[in-house]
Amino acid sequence: MNPVPITNIKKQLEKITEYWSPRVVATVNNQYVKVAKLKGQFVWHKHENEDELFMVVYGRLQIELENDDVIVLEEGEFCVIPKNTMHNPIADEECGIVLIEPVSTLHTGDVNSPLTKTIEEQLRD
Amino acid sequence: MNPVPITNIKKQLEKITEYWSPRVVATVNNQYVKVAKLKGQFVWHKHENEDELFMVVYGRLQIELENDDVIVLEEGEFCVIPKNTMHNPIADEECGIVLIEPVSTLHTGDVNSPLTKTIEEQLRD
Numbered sequence: 309m310n311p312v313p314i315t316n317i318k319k320q321l322e323k324i325t326e327y328w329s330p331r332v333v334a335t336v337n338n339q340y341v342k343v344a345k346l347k348g349q350f351v352w353h354k355h356e357n358e359d360e361l362f363m364v365v366y367g368r369l370q371i372e373l374e375n376d377d378v379i380v381l382e383e384g385e386f387c388v389i390p391k392n393t394m395h396n397p398i399a400d401e402e403c404g405i406v407l408i409e410p411v412s413t414l415h416t417g418d419v420n421s422p423l424t425k426t427i428e429e430q431l432r433d
Numbered sequence: 434m435n436p437v438p439i440t441n442i443k444k445q446l447e448k449i450t451e452y453w454s455p456r457v458v459a460t461v462n463n464q465y466v467k468v469a470k471l472k473g474q475f476v477w478h479k480h481e482n483e484d485e486l487f488m489v490v491y492g493r494l495q496i497e498l499e500n501d502d503v504i505v506l507e508e509g510e511f512c513v514i515p516k517n518t519m520h521n522p523i524a525d526e527e528c529g530i531v532l533i534e535p536v537s538t539l540h541t542g543d544v545n546s547p548l549t550k551t552i553e554e555q556l557r558d
Contacts, residue, residue: 312498317510336464341486341511361459361461379439386440408461
């Protein structure tokens with residue numbers, strides 16, 4: 309058995325059947341690497357102590373920030389939302405992303421929403 | 434000024450003029466996100482306390498491991514070399530990669546090589 313598994317990001321994304329439902333695909337230094345498919349609007353939230361990296365694999369992701377700032381990530385682009393920064397991801401069309409965040413992070417941050425997935429749900433096969 | 438900078442991975446890779454010379458492009462939870470161009474052979478090394486993520490953006494990266502194991506990463510694939518694991522990256526042709534490793538990590542690990550770049554060199558513009 310290979311001691312170091314290889315993760316194909318697009319193949320992992322193909323397994324996802326539900327929007328806003330991240331799936332853990334690897335761990336690096338106590339950070340989870342997750343993939344997710346997004347479409348529509350999420351919820352405004354922040355993570356008090358944790359930065360969150362969003363990388364777009366396909367499609368386009370808007371992230372609304374406080375003060376009416378908006379950033380737009382295209383394929384092959386990423387950003388890091390600093391800890392304690394309110395943000396609201398929006399995808400007009402489906403997009404596939406990679407997320408990096410600490411093992412401790414709840415993806416809806418300080419907000420408990422119907423969209424909130426437990427870490428057990430994110431660790432599913 | 435936008436409070437959350439956007440990083441275009443391919444554009445960052447285009448700025449790189451030297452092989453085996455990573456460039457820090459972002460920080461997330463005390464981890465550096467780096468880009469690098471690789472060609473040829475690096476040095477066998479390990480990182481005692483730190484995992485290291487390798488993601489291939491273009492080209493192909495081989496990583497030799499102990500016990501004659503070899504993994505091959507193609508475009509859009511990544512792996513995490515666990516802490517304390519001897520490894521030796523090889524690129525027969527040029528490849529462009531993203532690395533994620535703790536701020537404390539020296540890219541040649543426990544080996545001081547002519548290829549070793551200081552963190553100041555990796556933080557260059």
